[in-house]
Amino acid sequence: MPEAQFSDYNPRDYPAVAVTVDMAVFTIRDSALRVLLVERGEEPFKGAWALPGGFVRPDEDLDAAAARELKEETGVTRRDAFLEQLGSYGSPRRDPRMRVITVAYWAVCPALARPTGGGDATRAELVLVSRVEDRSIDLAFDHNEILGDALERLRSKLEYTALGARFCPPTFTISELRRVYEAVWNTTLDPGNFQRNVRRSGSFEQARSGHALTGRRVGRPASVWSTRGRLSSPGRPLATRHRSRGEDRG
Amino acid sequence: MPEAQFSDYNPRDYPAVAVTVDMAVFTIRDSALRVLLVERGEEPFKGAWALPGGFVRPDEDLDAAAARELKEETGVTRRDAFLEQLGSYGSPRRDPRMRVITVAYWAVCPALARPTGGGDATRAELVLVSRVEDRSIDLAFDHNEILGDALERLRSKLEYTALGARFCPPTFTISELRRVYEAVWNTTLDPGNFQRNVRRSGSFEQARSGHALTGRRVGRPASVWSTRGRLSSPGRPLATRHRSRGEDRG
DNA sequence: CACACTTATTGTCAGTTTGTCAATAACGTG
DNA sequence: CACGTTATTGACAAACTGACAATAAGTGTG
Known part of the structure; x- marks a missing residue:
């Protein structure tokens, strides 16, 4: 069925779907690879670490949404960082509240001083990637999988670029x-x-x-x-x- | 803002967003690379060629949606083809009717006999990739861009895998x-x-x-x-x- | 000052890989 | 049989690769 079949599509007939961006932001400090994580302030996964991210706005495209969130979370603008789409994750039950499809991005920044942690008081940290890899830290949602994919992408791209x-x-x-x-x-x-x-x-x-x-x-x-x-x-x-x-x- | 900020999110407050999958399905016939295209049956872009695709259902994940569409369009099941996510495209105005974010996939099949063309009478063809590349054929929506990215992915992956x-x-x-x-x-x-x-x-x-x-x-x-x-x-x-x-x- | 240590740079070497091209093998046709 | 075609194996010079050595340019210590 082609994308054309809107003649019988009414958005109100279906559960709403939200689209978010999530980001694996990598940097190196003290010769160790780190990733930016934020602490969840409410359920589900309250108190757990997660990748930073947010909703895609109705009037912005996906790259712009990711760049905006990167700026909010790190203070780093798109021209000073590498930012690329990683892929989309859309398991129906990745978020228990409603259908959420996330478009994951990954970024590389020169050594970040201190994460700005977004507009609210959310706690943010540059966590050693090794701690996530050895399962000392377990992430919320499907963020373990996203981070794993981002790491493999980073490691692969490092070789060829x-x-x-x-x-x-x-x-x-x-x-x-x-x-x-x-x-x-x-x-x-x-x-x-x-x-x-x-x-x-x-x-x-x-x-x-x-x-x-x-x-x-x-x-x-x-x-x-x-x-x-x-x-x-x-x-x-x-x-x-x-x-x-x-x-x-x- | 973390993915957690649902405390003030109501889907009804925002324009609805639909999520679709679109697919670049490649095959080789007569020693030439071909891509499966379908003809649009209604506006916008009525009569133009487009990549096959469709809506993601509320209860299926993205890969399953792509595999289902592949089966519908080609009769080929996932185990007999290569199928991989390419990336998401979400420019606010990619579709003039409403906000549609598409998750693009690409597939490789052994020589397809004849495209089945999906459940309705939509016209489908295995078009020479060279005809799209030399702009003899212009595709609907942002499908030129999607196909270009899929081609580059195919050509790159061919080298390393x-x-x-x-x-x-x-x-x-x-x-x-x-x-x-x-x-x-x-x-x-x-x-x-x-x-x-x-x-x-x-x-x-x-x-x-x-x-x-x-x-x-x-x-x-x-x-x-x-x-x-x-x-x-x-x-x-x-x-x-x-x-x-x-x-x-x- | 001499010397030890450290880090950066350049070089050596044996083995491997790469691209071009040749030689041989195995078929079909006239 | 000769010839053309396609498949397979090989030869060879240049380039590349990983391990390691040698030299250069600093700092710190006695």
């Missing part, structure tokens, strides 16, 4: 970028090989002046880099995720 | 599989290299008996293969899309 740079400030050292990969993938990468790939990729350009000064304690001063072009376009990997033999299209 | 086999019957020759890649990417691939990658991938197994008999006219008889494992898991490419230097994360 230069998106990792969105965790960094506008200028950064190659080691800082490498440490993004190490935090997200929970692994270590060879500094020499990584730098070779960064230099070869064409997605980064070296600053003409000077070396990194910020945060340096000891060791050789590093050169400073910035990004060039569209970071989400596929290209050659800067690094590859380790896969055991059995995982090869297993 | 063994999904191309879903265009083939349960058993196939390596050349048949290679011709899938050639049709989707609109290119030619080296037979020797392709076979080397198929053999090496671990995603395919050779039939123990015999060689291809069907459709062979001339030339050496080919061995017959089938798939093994999950075709959508990422692995080593069977082939790579040609990219000019300028497209490398340009």
